Amino acid sequence: DGGITQSPKYLFRKEGQNVTLSCEQNLNHDAMYWYRQDPGQGLRLIYYSQIVNDFQKGDIAEGYSVSREKKESFPLTVTSAQKNPTAFYLCASSIGLTGANVLTFGAGSRLTVL
């Protein structure tokens, strides 16, 4: 079955540590996205990539970094510069700029800072 796999599902981080969240898709989608979800707030865009080796900052990119070396993979690193990283992180993909461009989401990763 085609879909998006996020790992780990739960992650605990000590202050000052960098952590990387994995996102893999087998949908052959060109575009991939990272969103952050906090209680009472809409999904907020962290980074997105429309093609391999290219990505753009979203609304809340500070303290985060990404890479897009392969079409299937779009890992997100939460750095120690992110002051409030505890949140639910969602990876998504879409066909690209054309067509219906529906976002397909992974199951999410919950990050907790100890």
Next chain:
Amino acid sequence: EDQVTQSPEALRLQEGESSSLNCSYTVSGLRGLFWYRQDPGKGPEFLFTLYSAGEEKEKERLKATLTKKESFLHITAPKPEDSATYLCAVRRTGNQFYFGTGTSLTVIP
């Protein structure tokens, strides 16, 4: 400023009691309005896309409609399994999506 507002924040219905969720939006260059369902601790699941005012789409007990300023998600005779958070999002020119904060629906048997 682009904005998506959903109401109510929470809704409790008796099983079989029909109602509607609202999504009002202001966005330049609208390229689609999307409805998603999200269960606790899971990623959103796509329900509908609407592109132009007057458009309607249905799926089982759900029906989505669109005007120039808002969209409604009508739920007819809901069942407990319809309990979830329903998210509305708009896509604007440039492939950016803006999400509302969602409506948490609880259907009581």
